[in-house]
Amino acid sequence: MEKGGFFKIGDVAKLFHISVGTLRHYEKAGLLKPEYTDHETGYRYYSTRQFECLNTIRYLRVLDMPLEQIADFLNNRDIDKMQMMLRQQKEAVINKQKELKIIERKIEHRLKQIEDALSSELDIIKVKHIAPRRIAWIESTLSIESYLDLESSIRRLEQDQRDTVVFLGKVGVGIAKDRLLKEQYDRYDMVFLLLDKEDVYSGPIEELPEETCVTLRFCGSHMNSVVQYEKMADFISEHKYHITGFSKEITMIDYGMTDDTKKFVTEIQIPISII
Structure with a gap:
């Protein structure tokens, strides 16, 4: 002093x-x-x-x-002004807490997805019951030779959204039912976004019912999927299952997590009915 x-x-x-x-x-x-x-x-x-x-x-x-x-x-x-400011800030804090809770759940989901991918049984075809889920999708005919080939479609899904698609859910691609029946696996017909429960998506959303799917996880990405579809088609034909909808193909571990392609894991789901 x-x-x-x-x-x-x-x-x-x-x-x-x-x-x-x-x-x-x-x-x-x-x-x-x-x-x-x-x-x-x-x-x-x-x-x-x-x-x-x-x-x-x-x-x-x-x-x-x-x-x-x-x-x-x-x-x-002014006392009234202080009260008003504190009430406004309290509301802002409550909203922030809600946002942080959503982020916490998103982190928890992603950790579970990674753990699930790391514990995958690869190259084994299974029949699974898939719980109901929400999906946002766009028609997009594309052949994927690089992970960059998806970018334009992802930007379309992301249009007018508050959050980026990276934050929202898992991006996947699908082949339409009619092309699956024709065993045409050379290109995809749609790009979709599987939404988590807490995701807010501004646009058309389809509620998928519970599905029975033939599934297969393999080491690789979309560029390696054709031979996997062929294996699954043989399995479906052998067991006399009927394909009921479009495939859902999702990379569980890809360039977003690692540059080591030997650690990539992709899952294909084909909905079927069992008679």
């Missing part, structure tokens, strides 16, 4: 456990200007009567209140 009860900016920073840079930022934002600035040295000094103001700023910042709102309050101090 010096100059008749004034505190240097560094002393104030130490007293309030904040950085000098933060105090300079508050000054620039118009929240707390030094009581006195020495024009010869450029040193900034604060008085004790500014400490209450600084305490208020720190309190409101802990509540994550924007600096603009804090500055507005400091220029128009």
Whole structure:
């Protein structure tokens, strides 16, 4: 302390456990200007009567209140205004908690998907019952020779969405029923997005009922799928199953997680009826 009860900016920073840079930022934002600035040295000094103001700023910042709102309050101090600000911030915190809860569930889903993929029994055809699910899809005829070939279709699915498709669900491709019956596996007819329960998608959504599917997981990606479809077609024919819908082909581990193609895992699901 010096100059008749004034505190240097560094002393104030130490007293309030904040950085000098933060105090300079508050000054620039118009929240707390030094009581006195020495024009010869450029040193900034604060008085004790500014400490209450600084305490208020720190309190409101802990509540994550924007600096603009804090500055507005400091220029128009009022009990009603403080109540209104706190109520608004409480609502913002509640909404943030909801968003974080969704993110937590998304992380949990992705961890389970990775664990499921890592424990996959590869090259074994199975019959599984798949629970009801929500799907957003677009017709898109494409042949995939690189993971980049999907990008334009993914951007279409992503159009007008608040969240990116990467955050929403799992992107997959499918072959239409009529082409499966003709054993035509050289191209795909649709790109789809499997939505998690909490996903909010702005656009047409189809509710798929529970399905019985012939499934196969293999090491590789969409570029390696033709031979897998041929194996599954033989299995379906051998067991006299009937194909009832389009295939769902999803990469469970791909370039989004690793550059090691030997660790890629893709699953194909073909819905069938058993007579």
